[in-house]
Amino acid sequence: MHTLTIAEAKAIDLAHLWHPYASIQNPPPVCFATSDHGTRITLDNGQELIDAISSWWCAAHGHRPEPIVEAIRRQSERLCHVMFGGFTHEPAAELASRLTNILPPGLDRIFLADSGSIAVECAVKMAVQYHYALGRPERSRLIALKGAYHGDTAGAMALSDPDGMHVLFQNVMPHHLFAEQPAIPFGGEWQDSDFASMEQLLDEHSGEVAAVIVEPLFQGGNAMWLYHPEYLRKLRQVCNQHGVLLIFDEIATGLGRTGRRFAFEHAGVLPDIITLGKILTGGCITLAAAIASSQVAQVISSRGSGAFMHGPTYMANPLACAAANASLQLLQDYDWQGNVRRIEAQLRSELTAYAGHPNVADVRCLGAIGVLELRHMPTAKQVLETVLSTGVWLRPFGNWVYAMPPFITTAAETTQITDAMKRLADLGWQNRDTPPVPPLDPILDIHE
Template sequence: MTPLEFDARHLWHPYTHVLEPGPMHLITGAEGVWLTRADGVRMIDAMSSWWCTVHGHRHPAIIDAMQKQLNTLPHVMFGGLTHEPAVELGRRLVDLLPDGLDRIFYSDSGSVAIEVALKMAVQYQIANGRGERSEFATIRGGYHGDTWKAMSVCDPVNGMHGLFRGALSIQHFLPRPHIQFGREWPDNPSANGLESLEALLNDKGNRIAALILEPVVQGAGGMYFYHPAWLRGARALCDAHDVLLIFDEIATGFGRSGEMFAMDHAGVVPDILCLGKALTGGHITLAATIATEAVAHGIGESEAGVLMHGPTYMANPLACSAGVASLDQLQQRNWKQEVASISQQMKTELAPARNLPGVADVRVLGAIGVIEMEERVDPSIAHGLAAETGVWLRPFARNIYCMPPYVISPDELSRVTSAMLALAGGQK
């Protein structure tokens, strides 16, 4: 049985039909923006392997840091012990983040980082004598991961977890902010969408621990970009009702939207921030949930005194060393210019898609390019064309999109945009 035959018979892939997985590519190597198949065919990884390999695959500095760490301390428990990579990464993050976000809880995946944030919010409310606040508010179109509590704050109708909505905790879903990024912002709450949040908090705020959302950019919920001013209004309303504000920047952190963090577009600081994906440059899994001093003290001064969570691979030294090396790259390279150049090129080269039949919208923000179709896109078509086009794309729902590594060259990016146009033009 060949590797692909064994894979088709025994291995499950994410969001892929169990019995009919469709086309599959056997990858044997990766370097920079390129993936290499077993048959020698090369494809540009236009997905940054689900948005994380911002410096490209096998970046020499990150690989070197991981190899050195592998030779000394690959892993050690974080309970009662610590190590230099965790401390150094923490220092870098505190220096990088806005003032106030400085209490770091490491975990091993973005979805777990969300779970930790939700538990922090509930424990904080309990510590402040508000034990009845165990519910969460969020906006439609959001996605926060595949673990159990995280699924409950993903879009219950159009999201990927609608199948489980009868088994999940019932949360409070607000309309998605309808004023898009770059449009004029009306100050009237009834026109800008903040009226619904105000009404919810007035009516049920005494049951809500936190508002959780992806700032400015909704990722897997639809690749939608909304106006940053909505976040400023949400911050004020949450403060007025003693509701914590949680930002999920797992997909957008470290430059993807054109700013270091998407929240920087709004100048808003949350009470709790979740990071992951690009934190290690996509070389190994690591995530972080970062809280303000007020949240940390609230939990620390409570009867429990400890946050009730502790992943086995929390603060894994190998991952933390990769994280330090990845942040070094952001500091040493002009990542902002790289992202700005990618953005401008995509705006120019994706613009013709607006004239294609079946295209509903074309939008670009930072190093994110989207062609939204009127009908659902069949991802197997893109998978089947990947070797022919030399570009790896993985559309979802109605979106053909790319999130390329920041180190992609203009010629390589043109191949990506051409493949996206071809795929949009080939939809039936």
């Protein structure tokens, strides 16, 4: 096949490719990326965009970091893939060793899955199989939070906000239980009433519940909401009382995004199972992990054959494991924590300056996360124009314009990002008298 011209590639994309959360009849505009490096994505016309959202929060060390690219290149010369059923290999073993070194003791049974959603599926299956092994097969439901996002596969959708973007599929999803979204923000004054709904669900249903799953502290993909760490402390306590497992989905928060290595560190409590993804491979290739405590793993393996029943084709792919090893090494090699502290301070001061803007309903910041909650959203066209005129890649959804930039973003770039966010707040305000078009789904709730 000859090398495509950019015009040919664009035509083929339009004719054949499905983009995330997109209609093929009325496709949203897409930018054409030709290369990426550091904080920047280069477009076909040569323009560079600062990636203010780390390409859906994964490219935390910037795009195409040399050590990760080099690790993939080196690995590709030896072993690209081998089924993990019946084989093992050095990159997977090294990754297990690296993960157990940074996780608290006891969280050490690692299942390497091929995406975040699949890691969530594995975590759910671990929890259900744990209770099955204990002779409690009736404990097969989960409790999740309203406002949650855990992925787009069926099991993960079923744990995401029940009124959110997956509502269309409710007849094919398992029906879990949902507690009210925690209302007290991170940094707010804790009141026990915020936990009442979760406590009541556990009191009434623990006999049928295998686990509670939450995104600790930061609900990302459905809510852009930061809640109080005390919620997690209470949750740990009450799960223990009821013999219910606790799953922390740290796919978005894990490995530095909130300023700590794991979000659970802000609360000082541990889960029984944790999921990781995104930053795990530094945005270069897909890999995720569901990691159980040895106690949970021992119980799972104590009944019948003891086999944990999951096994994807690309499990523990060596190229992805090599990328993850390099990404975790990067977290040791530069002062990401100092960088994130600096980015947080700057996001906080520059975004808080817009708190009095008539279109800004709330400002939330933690680590390398900055959110403006707006009263009126810009249109998709206005977002694209702003991206191109400011050179900052943003992808607002719901009522939120947010930044989750790479940890290597400079002070000048951070200001460019907050300026672009403010511009979107201005444009949204101009739309205040235009009735919003009902959202296709929350992710694309950018009015046409």
